[in-house]
Amino acid sequence: MRIITTKNLLLESISIVEKAVPSKTTLPILEGILFLAEGGKLTLISTDLELGIETSINVDVLEPGSLVMASDTIGNIVRKLPDSEVEIVTKDGFVVIKSEGTEIEILGLPQDEFPQLPEVDKEQEFTIPDTIFKEMIRQTIFAVSNDEIRPILTGALLEADGDKVTMVALDGYRMAVKNNKLLNDTKISAIIPGKTLIEIGKILEEKDEIIHVFISKNQILFQIGETIIISRLLEGEFINYKQLIPSEHNIKIKTEKSKLLEACDRAALFAKDSGKTIRFEIFDDILNIRSNSEKGNVHEELKIEKSGGDIEIAFNPRYIIEALKVINNEEIEIEFTTNVSPSIIRASKDSGFLYLVLPVRRR
Amino acid sequence: MRIITTKNLLLESISIVEKAVPSKTTLPILEGILFLAEGGKLTLISTDLELGIETSINVDVLEPGSLVMASDTIGNIVRKLPDSEVEIVTKDGFVVIKSEGTEIEILGLPQDEFPQLPEVDKEQEFTIPDTIFKEMIRQTIFAVSNDEIRPILTGALLEADGDKVTMVALDGYRMAVKNNKLLNDTKISAIIPGKTLIEIGKILEEKDEIIHVFISKNQILFQIGETIIISRLLEGEFINYKQLIPSEHNIKIKTEKSKLLEACDRAALFAKDSGKTIRFEIFDDILNIRSNSEKGNVHEELKIEKSGGDIEIAFNPRYIIEALKVINNEEIEIEFTTNVSPSIIRASKDSGFLYLVLPVRRR
Numbered sequence: 024m025r026i027i028t029t030k031n032l033l034l035e036s037i038s039i040v041e042k043a044v045p046s047k048t049t050l051p052i053l054e055g056i057l058f059l060a061e062g063g064k065l066t067l068i069s070t071d072l073e074l075g076i077e078t079s080i081n082v083d084v085l086e087p088g089s090l091v092m093a094s095d096t097i098g099n100i101v102r103k104l105p106d107s108e109v110e111i112v113t114k115d116g117f118v119v120i121k122s123e124g125t126e127i128e129i130l131g132l133p134q135d136e137f138p139q140l141p142e143v144d145k146e147q148e149f150t151i152p153d154t155i156f157k158e159m160i161r162q163t164i165f166a167v168s169n170d171e172i173r174p175i176l177t178g179a180l181l182e183a184d185g186d187k188v189t190m191v192a193l194d195g196y197r198m199a200v201k202n203n204k205l206l207n208d209t210k211i212s213a214i215i216p217g218k219t220l221i222e223i224g225k226i227l228e229e230k231d232e233i234i235h236v237f238i239s240k241n242q243i244l245f246q247i248g249e250t251i252i253i254s255r256l257l258e259g260e261f262i263n264y265k266q267l268i269p270s271e272h273n274i275k276i277k278t279e280k281s282k283l284l285e286a287c288d289r290a291a292l293f294a295k296d297s298g299k300t301i302r303f304e305i306f307d308d309i310l311n312i313r314s315n316s317e318k319g320n321v322h323e324e325l326k327i328e329k330s331g332g333d334i335e336i337a338f339n340p341r342y343i344i345e346a347l348k349v350i351n352n353e354e355i356e357i358e359f360t361t362n363v364s365p366s367i368i369r370a371s372k373d374s375g376f377l378y379l380v381l382p383v384r385r386r
Numbered sequence: 387m388r389i390i391t392t393k394n395l396l397l398e399s400i401s402i403v404e405k406a407v408p409s410k411t412t413l414p415i416l417e418g419i420l421f422l423a424e425g426g427k428l429t430l431i432s433t434d435l436e437l438g439i440e441t442s443i444n445v446d447v448l449e450p451g452s453l454v455m456a457s458d459t460i461g462n463i464v465r466k467l468p469d470s471e472v473e474i475v476t477k478d479g480f481v482v483i484k485s486e487g488t489e490i491e492i493l494g495l496p497q498d499e500f501p502q503l504p505e506v507d508k509e510q511e512f513t514i515p516d517t518i519f520k521e522m523i524r525q526t527i528f529a530v531s532n533d534e535i536r537p538i539l540t541g542a543l544l545e546a547d548g549d550k551v552t553m554v555a556l557d558g559y560r561m562a563v564k565n566n567k568l569l570n571d572t573k574i575s576a577i578i579p580g581k582t583l584i585e586i587g588k589i590l591e592e593k594d595e596i597i598h599v600f601i602s603k604n605q606i607l608f609q610i611g612e613t614i615i616i617s618r619l620l621e622g623e624f625i626n627y628k629q630l631i632p633s634e635h636n637i638k639i640k641t642e643k644s645k646l647l648e649a650c651d652r653a654a655l656f657a658k659d660s661g662k663t664i665r666f667e668i669f670d671d672i673l674n675i676r677s678n679s680e681k682g683n684v685h686e687e688l689k690i691e692k693s694g695g696d697i698e699i700a701f702n703p704r705y706i707i708e709a710l711k712v713i714n715n716e717e718i719e720i721e722f723t724t725n726v727s728p729s730i731i732r733a734s735k736d737s738g739f740l741y742l743v744l745p746v747r748r749r
Contacts, residue, residue, distance in 0.1 A: 096655075096681060103652045117682075124645075125652060129682030282487075289466045289488060292459075318459060319480075319492035 024088025025112040042222040044094040045071040052136040055091040075140040078250040091132040144239035149209040159190040160224040162201045162349045167217035168194035178214040178257040202375035219254035272358035274331035284347040286323035290314040291340035300337040336362040337383045346378040387451025388475040393467045405585040407457040408434040415499040418454040438503040441613040454495040507602035512572040522553040523587040525564045525712045530580035531557035541577040541620040565738035582617035635721035637694035647710040649686035653677040654703035663700040699725040700746045709741040
C-alpha cells in the first residue's frame with residue numbers, strides 16, 4: 024500500500040472511526056483501525072463488535088493495499104504531524120509515515136485477525152436530517168439507564184409510524200420523549216444502545232446532510248455522507264411508554280426555564296444530605312424551592328402562572344436539572360397530579376419534547 | 387455583619403483567596419475564608435499556614451463585622467448566584483446570602499480559630515512590573531523540583547543585585563534562569579516555594595501594575611493592587627547556579643524553535659521504551675532526531691546553522707520540550723560541549739532566558 028493525503032483529512036477520518044475503538048478489550052486487534060486503499064479512496068474501519076464505523080476519504084492511491092494500525096498510536100502520530108502532505112507506505116512489515124522532514128515507522132497489527140463488519144439486511148429504511156436526529160439524541164440520551172440489570176433500558180427506542188418519528192429513553196425514575204415529523208411515511212421500531220447514540224451524536228456535524236437509516240432484525244446501519252455506522256440492536260420489548268404518560272393533571276404552572284434551572288442548581292447545592300431532594304412548594308403564583316442540609320439551607324422564590332390548586336412535591340434535583348438543560352424554549356410548563364405521581368415537563372410552545380419525572384416520597 | 391456587593395466582585399475576590407485554601411488539611415478552620423467588613427471595605431483572608439492571601443473590595447458596609455465561611459461552600463454558592471446584587475448578613479449564628487429570589491443560609495465556621503497572617507518585617511523592598519514577574523515565573527517554574535528529599539530545590543531563587551533581577555529553578559537534571567532589568571538598584575536574595583510562585587502566577591493579571599515586594603528573614607510579602615500575598619521562604623543556601631553554567635562550548639547550532647519543538651514532540655512518542663531518550667545526531671547542517679521503541683521508530687530531519695564539529699547526544703525529551711515551550715523567540719541556539727556535559731538552550735536574540743540541560747548517557 025502507498026497513499027498520499029493530508030494531515031487534516033487523515034485526522035478527520037481517524038477522529039470518526041476511533042469512536043468505535045474500545046478503550047478496554049481482551050481482543051487486541053480491536054484496538055486497531057483497518058486502512059483500505061483502492062480506487063482513489065482510503066477507507067478506515069473500526070469496531071468493538073457491537074458498534075462498527077467505516078469512513079472514506081479521497082486520496083492519491085499510488086499502490087492499493089491494506090493494513091491495520093493501533094488506533095491510539097496512529098492517532099497520536101497524525102495529531103502531531105506538520106500541517107502538510109502525508110505519505111503512508113508499507114515496507115518490510117513496517118508502516119512508514121512520511122511528512123516533510125519526518126519519517127515514522129510503526130509495526131502494523133495482524134490484518135487477517137481484523138473482524139469484518141456485519142452485513143445489514145436493508146429490510147426497513149428511512150431518512151432523517153442530521154440536525155433533527157442529533158437533537159433527538161441530545162434531548163433523550165441523558166435519560167438512558169446505566170444499569171445493566173435491565174439491559175433494555177440501556178438503549179433508546181426509535182420508532183416511526185406514518186410521518187412521525189419518536190425517540191424514547193427511560194430509567195425507571197424519569198422518561199424523555201422526543202417527537203419529530205418525517206418527510207416520508209415510514210414504519211420502524213428499534214432499540215438502539217445508548218453508547219451507539221452517544222457516538223453518533225458526536226459524529227453528526229449538523230451540515231444539513233440527510234442520514235439514511237437501514238434496520239434489520241438485530242442491526243441498524245446509519246449512512247451519513249461518506250461514513251457508515253453499524254450497531255447491534257437491543258433485543259426484547261421496550262416498555263409501553265405511552266401508557267406511562269398521565270392523560271390528565273390537576274395543576275399546571277408556567278415559568279421561565281433559565282430562572283428555574285438556576286434555582287434548582289442552587290437548591291441542589293444543599294440537597295446532598297437531605298435525602299438528595301429539593302422541595303417544590305407551589306402556593307398561589309409563587310413556586311418556592313427549598314433544600315436543607317446540615318451545612319445549610321436554600322430557599323428560592325420564583326413567580327409562576329398557575330392553573331389548579333397548590334401542591335408540595337419533592338424531586339431529585341438532578342432529574343429536573345438534566346431535563347431543563349436540554350429544553351431550548353424559555354417558557355416551560357410543568358403539570359402535577361399528586362405529590363406521589365409523575366409530573367410532566369414540556370415547553371409551552373410545542374417542541375415535540377416531553378419529560379416525565381417521578382417525585383420522591385417524603386419521609 | 388451586613389454588606390451589599392455584587393456577585394462579580396465577590397466571585398473575583400473569592401477566586402483570588404481560594405488559591406491559598408489547602409485542599410487537604412488536618413486543621414478544618416483552614417478550609418475557611420475570613421470575611422472582614424469595615425469602613426466601606428470587605429477583606430477576604432485565607433491561609434494554609436505557609437501561604438496567606440488577603441484581598442479587599444469596596445462594598446456597602448451596613449453593619450461592620452466578620453465571619454468565616456467554608457471556601458468551597460461559599461465559592462460554589464457565589465458561582466451559581468444570579469448576576470446581580472448580593473447581600474451577606476449574619477443572623478442567629480447563620481450567614482445568610484440573599485440575591486433576587488434567592489436566600490441561602492449556611493453555618494459559619496468558628497472565627498476565633500482562624501489564624502492570623504504573619505507580620506512581615508519590611509527589611510528589604512523592591513518593585514517589579516506584574517508582566518515581567520509573571521513571565522519570570524512562567525519561564526522557570528517548570529524546572530522546580532517536586533522531590534522533597536532536597537527541599538531547597540522545591541523553591542526558586544529570586545535574586546537582585548544592582549539593576550538586575552534573576553529567577554533560578556533547578557532540579558538536578560536541568561536549570562532555568564531568567565534575568566531582567568530593574569528600574570531601581572536593589573539587593574535581595576530569597577528562595578520562594580514553588581507552590582507560592584504558581585499561585586502568584588495565576589493571580590497576576592498583567593494589568594501593568596507594579597508589584598511591591600517586601601522580604602524579611604523567613605517571609606516574603608507581595609502587594610499587588612488590593613491583594614497581599616504572604617509566603618514563608620525556604621531556609622538554607624541555594625546552589626551556586628552561576629558555577630554550573632559552562633563558560634565555553636565546542637558546538638553551537640541555530641534552528642527554528644517551533645520546528646524543533648514539534649520534532650521533539652513526535653520523537654517523544656516512541657521515547658517511552660528506549661530509556662526515555664531521544665537522540666540528537668548533528669552532522670554538517672542537519673540535526674537528526676531519533677527515537678526507537680518496540681512499537682516504532684521516529685526519524686526527524688531539521689536544517690540548522692552550525693559552528694564547531696559534529697556530535698551525537700541523547701536527552702530526556704520532556705526536558706527539551708518544556709524549555710522550548712516557554713521561549714517566546716522563534717530563532718534559538720543550542721550549545722554543546724561533549725555528549726556527557728550540559729547543553730545550553732537560549733534565544734538567539736538575548737531574552738534574558740538561559741536553560742541548562744544534562745544529557746542522558748547512552749547505555
